Amino acid sequence: MLRWKYSRPLLTIFIALLALAPVLGSNPLSRPGLQQTMAVAFIWGGLALTYDLLFGFTGLLSFGHALYFATGVYVTCILINHEIVSWWLASLISIAVSALLAFIVGSASLRTSGITFAMVTLAFGEAGHVILERNFFNLTGGENGIALNADLIPSFWISVVNTKYIYWTALAVLVFTYAVIWWVTESSAGRVFAALRDNELRVQVLGLNTQRFKLLAFVISAALAALLGDVMLLAAGSAAPRFADAGVTISLLLMVVLGGAVTRWGAVIGGIFYSIATTRMQDLTQQDSFKTIPKWIGGPISEPAFILGLLFIFVVMFAPGGLSGAYYRLRLKAITKKSQ
């Protein structure tokens, strides 16, 4: 990457531009349609980042991360719709509930490790998904989910003309998530996470309780995922079981692997790219020119999972490190060439 000295101001300017774009005269981002797409993309970027903390930085292959995202969406929606608390307090409660849930599930599943851990988190995540689909006590609305009662949230988030506020909220929460994860991974705890991934035994020899550190990473990423879920509730306007689907976690995995793990920005770019790609690909396949492609090849291509799945296999097999990994390899080559 550019040296940090230069990249920090550049990054600040870029984020400022993104933030100002909706009100800076006429540009694509002054349209509510693109604002909405980008808001959702920012949420996915943030979510991919929370997954990077688990998978990339700590080496925990969790298949149940969607559970904590959905906890944010559902808990907030239920608390608001039943007029129990305001949006602000509801969000805080949902984050706390998610952290607590992660603490309980994490305590049980971290008794296993590696591939078994993946299976166990998958099972817990799917249980959550199934429970949301069942509409216990008439709370979750079953398979259809529940619509957010728009009268009960702050008015600047409502109506299409105000999409820019959702855009700003999503951007702000993404920046906040980035800051928290940057702080966590650069702190002394972050170094323990990285050491855990590389060599758990070494950390144990140092006398550190590895389980506690893993659990810490698990809980932090769950709390942040719930926060992103709160914003997703605003952007989507409803809570639906699809937010808890194992497919969500698998998408996160794709985003992190495609963007490149352990670099933070790789995960964010991966999430944003993935989110935009899936929406745009569906638009493309609706066009007339697409209908001329024979169905046996056109059919699969119209499913975003086809190309993304192939790309994913390719990256895992031949380009480990994904986009950011490739970038750093190129930089390394350039530097070694210069120094010769």
Add this chain to the structure above:
Amino acid sequence: MDTFILILITGVGLGALYFLIASGLSLIYGLMGVLNFAHGSFLTVGAFVGFWVASKMGFETSMPEFILAMIVGGLAAGLFALLIEQLLITRLYDRHIDQALVTVGVSLVVGAVLGGWFGNDLRMFPTPSWFLTAIDVGGAKIPADRAVYIVTAVLLLIANWALLKFTRIGLIIRAGVENRNMVNALGINVRRAFSTVFFLGGFAAGVGGVLVSVYSNGVSPLIAGTYLIYGFIVVVIGGMGSVPGSFLAAMMIGIIRQFANYYATGLGDFVVVILLAVVLLIRPQGLLGKVRA
């Protein structure tokens, strides 16, 4: 009493379907450490090929025709599994996380291809008409298809046991589950055992796919979903690498789930997860699993 028998047998039937998935998952994991997310795709491929064979026969099949569809579906799934193993898994030798990731990719691509070709609507699977009749067991009217699931699962369990117990490749597989490197150090190419296990696991999943399509009233690219996840749960509870453990856990889960669901819809899944948590806390290696050195 009637209801009790009905729920019990339905539970056993469901457990039989779980076993067909879990047996392969368990051996693949036990021998190679591969968490195989593509196992659901094996099931779906088997279901579609079986469906293709059966629908050649018309809207209804005779029992031999149905069995043929089941076997062809199983073989197709087995060959597909072998292809995935040779093409992708072996190239990531011992990179377990990457292997799991690649199988995730395979499941996405297979789902997209089948979805793109056939759409995600259910297609009715042609079965023998007597599947829809009821058998009288101790006064309870049991749908006849349940018997087919149970008999198939038991046959596969026996075949599996015989293979592991009486053949050289079975001996190699049993030893490999315990200590793969030492099998290599005895001059045996353990990778050939991997391929065998992938083929057999794919075969069982493919046969399971045909039966799952009968149970869910039709074929679609989405039928594997919950079965794969239940397969994983069964493997964890039964113990990785233990086929009898998978059988025991599958039956247990099938029965418990049906009984819990009878008293409250949806409670079944919840109870199963509680069971999983309890097993993990008390016996992390699973019911019949061995603690790994």
Add this chain to the structure above:
Amino acid sequence: MIALSVKDLHVKINESHILHGVTFDVPAHKVTALLGRNGVGKSTTLKGILGLYPGTGSVQLNGQEIIGMPTYKIVQTGVAYVPEDREIFSTLSVRDNLALASRTKNNGKAFETIYDLFPELNSRASQLAGSLSGGQQQMVAIARALLNKNEILLVDEPTKGLAPKLVTEVANALEKTAHETTMLLVEQNLALVRRIADNVVVMDQGRVIFQGSPENLNDPAWVHQMLGVSGGKL
């Protein structure tokens, strides 16, 4: 005649460099003992020869280069291995453990020889190997290696953790086989080494520092300097 020739063998495990160019020869039909303090790379050398750890350099068996070959092929060329922690298959019966190891069809004679050497294994053939005592497990591990026709036997600390009476028994078995095959033996028990070794190779920090006659083992000063122990267990 040289049966096994190791030249400049390097082994890296993960990032750590364990063997820094190990070079030594194992003469045919002789017992060569590989000695050294704990952690100098003796077991790693055996595993490197077997291809269980990927290594670079050269390992030749009767003049044929075997480095880089998959482990199972190396073993098939006639390298038998008795690992440090026995690594018998505890969930299989004794009979199955032996059947797995035997690579030939008509192996009745080989089994007879094994059962002559270790009669206990015959009477316990259907017992699960995991339920055997440590000494019996070691017998299974050695028997497994002796079932096939081998060019060389790699034996890693066969008496480790055994009671004195069993040490004698294992030593007797090794001595009997020593006359028939080439052996590379890693062993801490110097009394046993003095008894059966024809050559001695001493390693330190991933390198060979001495290769020669076992007579030096009778010199306490030499032993102390080379192996860091005084006199050796008897």
